[in-house]
Amino acid sequence: MSYANATVSPAERAKAAASVIGIHALIGFGLVAGLAVTTAIVDKDDGVEGVLIPIDPPPPPPTPEPVPTDAVVPSTPPAAPMPPIEIPSNNPVQVTEPDFTLPPITTRVPVDPPVRAPVVAESPPPPPPAFTPAAPVPRNNMSSWITANDYSGRDLRRGNEGTARYRLVIGSDGRVDACEITSSTGHSSLDRSTCSLIERRARFNPATNNRGEEVVGTYTGVVTWQIPE
Template sequence: MGGSRVTSIIFVALIHVAVGYLLISGLAISAVKEIAERVTAVNVEEPEEPPEPEEEPPPPEEIVEPPPTVPPPPIPQLNQNNTVEREQDPDPQPRPEPDPEPRPTATATPEPAPPSLARGATTRNERRWAGRIQENYPSRALREEVEGTVGVSVVVTARGRATNCQVTASSGSTILDRAACRGMERYARFNPALDAAGNETSGRYNTRITYRLN
């Protein structure tokens, strides 16, 4: 009884060990399969490679045309007299013949210029102011009984007055010369000079004044 019981216990133990091994190995295999399924279920997407750039076509080659060939000028030929013979133009152009009659050309006639209205200064009431000049005989010339004729030149303003008197011909007496200029600038009256447009302007007037004792 003792030996068979031990054998039975050993056998039962072996059975438990085998069952346990089978259980453990089966669980391990299922776990490995599950892990493998998970690993295989993951899809690894690889990044797409960028497309390669298209190569640009090479630029067209420029065709360089050769320069036009110019024929050399003809060499002049010498005749027996060692003179250059000129080639005659095969088709000379005829010279234009002059017109037999000259054609009249229209010319613009300039308009005539308006007549000029310019004139010199003229005296106004000359006898009156000339008499007043002679009446103002210098007292010293009267005492010394000096006589003479004085030539004077005055500038006539646009208002008809005499100014800037100058002696052009002396009487020989400075007293009479000065008296003549003073009298002209004080008493003389004029019609003023006119320019080409008829406007009053300044001018010059020449005259002679004579001093005589009665």
């Protein structure tokens, strides 16, 4: 809304119009510069007492509309995975894993040791003999021990005959140490003659033990007394 004097000349009106245009330009600059200009005052010397120009304040910024809670917000699709980057290698390193298997873990339950019977130590067996024991063996002719010429005149007259079995003890020197009649001829004279003649005439290779040593041994034999025809 504006007020003007009716007695103003056309030249002054043109001047006033130019002043109004300048005021409008100034107001526009104030809006751009962020200034709020509500009143413009023109010098009275120009023939204009005053101009009151109402300027509306700038409209407030628009209020964003509230988003309903049940509205579906479109989700951003996930980005595609980046392809693996292959790094070329002129000398690839091959790593061989050792073939190693862990042993199974077992839980051991304590067990009482078994009760064992006492072991009785046995004596070792004797070593095998280095030599085989041997009995005494006659060294001279057995037929020379007793002959028909050894009959006594008494036994011849009485016709004494018979078979005597004897047992001899041979010393380690091969001689007869003892004579024993184990089966009699039935005549004591013939039995005594048997042992007496053998002890005097018989010779032996003595017996030996398992170590090859000459030891005392025994020998058995038979003599038959018979009167020649």
